[in-house]
Amino acid sequence: MRTYSLREPLGSRTLAAADFPLTLGGPGAVVLVPRVAPGAVAALVGLADGEPFLQPAGTVPVRLGDAALTESAWLHDGDRFDIEGARFRVDADGDEWGLTVEHEGGANETEPPLYEDLPLAIGAEDVPARQALHAIAFDAPAASAAAAVRRGPRVRVSPGRVAVWTVGGVLALVLAFLFASTAVTVQVKPGLDPDRVDFAGAIDVGTGGWHLVLPGEYELRVEKAGYVAGVQKVTVTSAANQKFELALAKLPGTLVVDTGGVRATVTANGRAVGEAPGELTLPAGTQLLAFDAPRHERLERTVEIEGLGKKQALQVQLVPGYAAVKFESVPAGAQVLVDGRAVGTTPYTGDLDAGRRAVALAHPEFRTWESMITVKAGEAQTVGPVQLGLPDARLAVRTEPAGADVSVSGAYRGRTPLTLTLAPGAAHEILVTRAGYAPVTRSITLEPKAQQSLALKLEAQLGEIVVQGEPRDAELYVDGRSRGAANQKLSLPSVPHTLEVRKAGLETFRTTLTPRPGLPQSVKYELKTAAEQKVARLGGSVRTSSGQVLKLLPAGRITLGSPRREPGRRTNEAQRIVELKRPVYVAVRAVTNADFRQFKPDHLTGAFRQETLDLDNYPVANVSWEDAAAYCNWLSQRDGLPAAYVRQGGKLVLASPATTGYRLPTEAEWEYAARADGRGGARKYPWGDNLPIPPKAGNWADAQAVYLQGPVLENYDDGFRVAAPVGSFAANALGFYDLGGNVLEWVHDYYTVYPEGGAPAVDPTGPNDGAAYAIRGSSWLTSRVAELRLAYRDYGASGRPNLGFRIARYAE
Incomplete structure (x- = not known):
C-alpha cells in the first residue's frame, strides 16, 4: 500500500x-x-x-x-x-x-560592527549626523595573505542574531495560524469530559471542549474511557462560535453468569447472546434475560448492565422441569409406556418431563391399562399399584349385505365387516341395523383371548311405490337401472331410492323417496319439453319495487290482424302469423298516476270536461311515447336491471341486443296477451266473439258519458263517466286487466302497415324507425263497436287524455 x-x-x-x-x-x-x-x-x-x-x-x-x-x-x-x-x-x-x-532562502548578511573607539556625537552642531567609516591599513603576512586569497571572503554570523531570526519566524507562523484559525467548541453527551479530541489532519490548539482549528473539512474523533469512540465529519468555517456535538455510547459490559453447572441457552430481550455458565457481553442498560435448559423450566431475570467495559456477576438457580414417577402393577412385569415410548418394566421409577403424559401398562397375559397423568415439576408421585384385567376377546362381525351398523351395549362401534375387542366373561348385547332391513340382536359372552365370528343375513323390509303419469310410454329408472315402462307398481327396500322417468326430447323427471313397509306411496310425473320446463322454472310472475305485478306470458303462436270479411275491419289490420318464443313478463295492469308520479312528481293527467283524470289509482294518461319509455328506464335503474332503451339520434330506441330491463310491450305481445282465449284460439272482442256487449265487460263510452260527447254505446252502462281505477273489471283468460278498455295503450313498435301473409315472425319488435308509434286497445272515449275489436290499430306521436301504457320485460 x-x-x-x-x-x-x-x-x-x-x-x-x-x-x-x-x-x-x-x-x-x-x-x-x-x-x-x-x-x-x-x-x-x-x-x-x-x-x-x-x-x-x-x-x-x-x-x-x-x-x-x-x-x-x-x-x-x-x-x-x-x-x-x-x-x-x-x-x-x-x-x-x-x-x-x-521556503524561499537568502544570505544571512550581518550588519557592520560599531567602533567602540570612536564616540558618537549626536546633536552637536559641529559634528555630522552620520560619521564616515575609515579604512584601517592592515598588512597581513604573506602566508596569511595567500591563505586569505585561497579561502576567499569570510562571513561571520552572530549566534544571537540567528536565534532572533528563528524566534521571529516562529512567531510569524504562530501569528498567521492565530489569524487564520477559528475557535470551536466540542460538546460531548451525556455531559462527558472527553479524554481526547482530535481534528484529524488539522493543526489543533486547545484542550477539553475548546479548540483553535484552521477552516476546512475534518474527521472529528472524540475518545473517553469506557465509551465507544465517536467519529463525525465536520466542516470548520471562518464563522465565530462554532459548536459540534457528539454523543458517546457506553461500551458493553461483561456479565459473569453462574447457573450451578446447568448448561443453558441465554437470550437478552429475545435475542440469543450465548450460553451459561460463562461470560456474556451485553449492551449497557436494562436487559431481560431468559435461560432455557433441557428438562428445566424457563427462567427470566431482569438485569441492569452498567457497561463501560465493567464486569458484573449474576447467580441463577434453574428449576428442574421433571419429577420422579413410580409405576406399580399387579401382577408385576408389565411394560411401562410413556407417550407411546417404552421406558421400563414394573415396578419402575423414572424422571418424567412435566405436563400431561399418556401412560400405559402392557402385560402379555393381561389387558393393557391406559391412562393420562399430570406430572408437576419437582413433585414425585406413584401410579398404582394397578390391577391388570384379563385380556380381551375378539369378535368378527360379517353381514349380508355389508354396510350394517353395529352397536355393543348401546355404544356405536362401526360398520360391517368389523372386528370388535370385547371384555371377557361378560354378556354383550350386539345390535346390527341397516336401512331397509330388519334389525338383528344377539347376546354374546366370550372367554379371555377368544377369537370368534358372527355372520348374519339381514332380511329386507319392502315398501310399495306406484308410479303414474304422462306420457305413458316413458321409461322408469330406479337408482340408475332401467325397470321398464314408467307406469307400474314397485316393491323396494325401505331405503332412499332415486326414481327417474325418461323420454327422448322431453325433460327427465327425477325424485328421491324412501319406501315405508305397509304404507304404499304414489309418484306422479308429467314430462315437458325443455321450453316448458324453462318457463316453469322462471316462475309465473314478478313484482317491481313499486308493487306492479308482471305475469309470465306463455309461449305460443297467434295470427294477428283480422280477416278481410270481418265487419268493421280496417286496411291496416292485415293478417300475419307471429310466434313468441322468448319468455316475457307483461304487467297485469296499466301504469297508474301514483306509479308515474314516483318518476315525475309534478305530472298531471288533468281533467276532461270538468271530470278529473288525476286520481292515484286511475291509469296515467297525457304522456308521450318518450315519456313512457323514459319511465321504463327509470324503473329499470331503480330495480337494478339494465336499461331497455338507449338514446340514438335524439330518440330512445331498443338496446341491441335487447336487455331484461323494463320496456313497453311489443305490438305482437300486446295482441297475443289481449286475444288469447286460453284454449289455443283468439278472441275478437275483449269479452269474446259475439255481440251484444255483456254487462260490466269493460270501461267504454257508455250512457253515463252522453253529456261528455255525442255518440255513446247504446244500452251499456259500465258505471264510470271517464276513466276507472285500474283492475275495476274482470281479467281476461290469461289474467290481464283492461286490455281493450279504460285507456288506449302505447306499445313499443313504430307504426307501419304490414303486408298480408308471409313467413311467421319470431318475437318481432316492429320497424327500426318511423314517424309515429302504434297504439292498441280502446278507451272510455270509444263509442264505435268496430273500435272495440282487439285487432283495431291506431297510431300517434303525442299524448292524449285517454292514452296510457303498461310495462313488460324479457324474463331472461
Whole structure:
C-alpha cells in the first residue's frame, strides 16, 4: 500500500489518501506559502488512482521545473516546482511518496560592527549626523595573505542574531495560524469530559471542549474511557462560535453468569447472546434475560448492565422441569409406556418431563391399562399399584349385505365387516341395523383371548311405490337401472331410492323417496319439453319495487290482424302469423298516476270536461311515447336491471341486443296477451266473439258519458263517466286487466302497415324507425263497436287524455 508524507519547516506528518487534495496557499490552506493572501489557494496536489498530480489554481504563477504550469501535471521523483518564490521538491521511492517544502532562502548578511573607539556625537552642531567609516591599513603576512586569497571572503554570523531570526519566524507562523484559525467548541453527551479530541489532519490548539482549528473539512474523533469512540465529519468555517456535538455510547459490559453447572441457552430481550455458565457481553442498560435448559423450566431475570467495559456477576438457580414417577402393577412385569415410548418394566421409577403424559401398562397375559397423568415439576408421585384385567376377546362381525351398523351395549362401534375387542366373561348385547332391513340382536359372552365370528343375513323390509303419469310410454329408472315402462307398481327396500322417468326430447323427471313397509306411496310425473320446463322454472310472475305485478306470458303462436270479411275491419289490420318464443313478463295492469308520479312528481293527467283524470289509482294518461319509455328506464335503474332503451339520434330506441330491463310491450305481445282465449284460439272482442256487449265487460263510452260527447254505446252502462281505477273489471283468460278498455295503450313498435301473409315472425319488435308509434286497445272515449275489436290499430306521436301504457320485460 502506498504511503504519503509532507515535510515542511514546522515538521513532518504522514498523510492518508483521504487527506488529498492538499491546498497550497495563504493562511487557511493545508500548506502555507509566503506572499499568498490569506484564504487564497495557489495550487492543489491531488491523487488519481493513487498517483499524485499538481493543478494550478490560476491565482498566482506556478512553475514546474523551468516552465510555467497552466494545466494539471503528474508529479514524479525529483520534480521541483515554485510558487511565489517558495520551492517544493518531490521524492518518490517505490510505495513511499513525499513532498518537501523549501521556503524561499537568502544570505544571512550581518550588519557592520560599531567602533567602540570612536564616540558618537549626536546633536552637536559641529559634528555630522552620520560619521564616515575609515579604512584601517592592515598588512597581513604573506602566508596569511595567500591563505586569505585561497579561502576567499569570510562571513561571520552572530549566534544571537540567528536565534532572533528563528524566534521571529516562529512567531510569524504562530501569528498567521492565530489569524487564520477559528475557535470551536466540542460538546460531548451525556455531559462527558472527553479524554481526547482530535481534528484529524488539522493543526489543533486547545484542550477539553475548546479548540483553535484552521477552516476546512475534518474527521472529528472524540475518545473517553469506557465509551465507544465517536467519529463525525465536520466542516470548520471562518464563522465565530462554532459548536459540534457528539454523543458517546457506553461500551458493553461483561456479565459473569453462574447457573450451578446447568448448561443453558441465554437470550437478552429475545435475542440469543450465548450460553451459561460463562461470560456474556451485553449492551449497557436494562436487559431481560431468559435461560432455557433441557428438562428445566424457563427462567427470566431482569438485569441492569452498567457497561463501560465493567464486569458484573449474576447467580441463577434453574428449576428442574421433571419429577420422579413410580409405576406399580399387579401382577408385576408389565411394560411401562410413556407417550407411546417404552421406558421400563414394573415396578419402575423414572424422571418424567412435566405436563400431561399418556401412560400405559402392557402385560402379555393381561389387558393393557391406559391412562393420562399430570406430572408437576419437582413433585414425585406413584401410579398404582394397578390391577391388570384379563385380556380381551375378539369378535368378527360379517353381514349380508355389508354396510350394517353395529352397536355393543348401546355404544356405536362401526360398520360391517368389523372386528370388535370385547371384555371377557361378560354378556354383550350386539345390535346390527341397516336401512331397509330388519334389525338383528344377539347376546354374546366370550372367554379371555377368544377369537370368534358372527355372520348374519339381514332380511329386507319392502315398501310399495306406484308410479303414474304422462306420457305413458316413458321409461322408469330406479337408482340408475332401467325397470321398464314408467307406469307400474314397485316393491323396494325401505331405503332412499332415486326414481327417474325418461323420454327422448322431453325433460327427465327425477325424485328421491324412501319406501315405508305397509304404507304404499304414489309418484306422479308429467314430462315437458325443455321450453316448458324453462318457463316453469322462471316462475309465473314478478313484482317491481313499486308493487306492479308482471305475469309470465306463455309461449305460443297467434295470427294477428283480422280477416278481410270481418265487419268493421280496417286496411291496416292485415293478417300475419307471429310466434313468441322468448319468455316475457307483461304487467297485469296499466301504469297508474301514483306509479308515474314516483318518476315525475309534478305530472298531471288533468281533467276532461270538468271530470278529473288525476286520481292515484286511475291509469296515467297525457304522456308521450318518450315519456313512457323514459319511465321504463327509470324503473329499470331503480330495480337494478339494465336499461331497455338507449338514446340514438335524439330518440330512445331498443338496446341491441335487447336487455331484461323494463320496456313497453311489443305490438305482437300486446295482441297475443289481449286475444288469447286460453284454449289455443283468439278472441275478437275483449269479452269474446259475439255481440251484444255483456254487462260490466269493460270501461267504454257508455250512457253515463252522453253529456261528455255525442255518440255513446247504446244500452251499456259500465258505471264510470271517464276513466276507472285500474283492475275495476274482470281479467281476461290469461289474467290481464283492461286490455281493450279504460285507456288506449302505447306499445313499443313504430307504426307501419304490414303486408298480408308471409313467413311467421319470431318475437318481432316492429320497424327500426318511423314517424309515429302504434297504439292498441280502446278507451272510455270509444263509442264505435268496430273500435272495440282487439285487432283495431291506431297510431300517434303525442299524448292524449285517454292514452296510457303498461310495462313488460324479457324474463331472461
